[in-house]
Amino acid sequence: MWMAQLATPQAQPSWSEESILLLDVGTGSRADTAPDPAGGWTVYQHGPIKLWDEVEEALLTWQKAGSPHQSGFGLTVTRERQRVWLGDPAGPSWNLPA
Template structure:
């Protein structure tokens, strides 16, 4: 998700100009350039859009590797955590949003609005990551070609996420 974190990759360039390799174990932190600062958020609104129970607890995003998987699923989304346990996801460019709120009886409810179902995409990515054994980010890799760039889990033919080009 926009500005949630970055990692380094060690890529090997092939004779055809493509490059591929694994992410490195060390986390990377740096000051964001002004041109990469996410756009200002609109007002945070609750209870708008389609509603359903969630398949995962949003507190999973406290895990850095889970957060990485979530960021792959919705790279342009911004996240804000409310004091009451509510998670707000907003993708300013598309106007999509998701609000995940705790239920008084336990569990979580997701309200999603707009063309992109942000929480659906995050849940799918987190579930794929969990099915793979909850690996560290260094188990992910990156492949770059003239037409496409993507992050993969395990090996280049494993679960993957396209990156903006």
């Protein structure tokens, strides 16, 4: 969930035993998951931001870095923006709403 929230900071997550929903009310973007009868999951995405694609990209970045604990992240805050980074300030990063 940590990486999903970094990747889609304005999206609100909701889940049940069989599905996950991400909803960004600001853009109208939405991602719904459902179990696939053939195995795995099916994802439906709507709106201008492909929320699930953002989550997958963030998870792959985190895994490529060795799946570090949250203590492996840092935060830089300026008047203009807030940014969470992985490893060091020049590493992969995600902007947060300011």
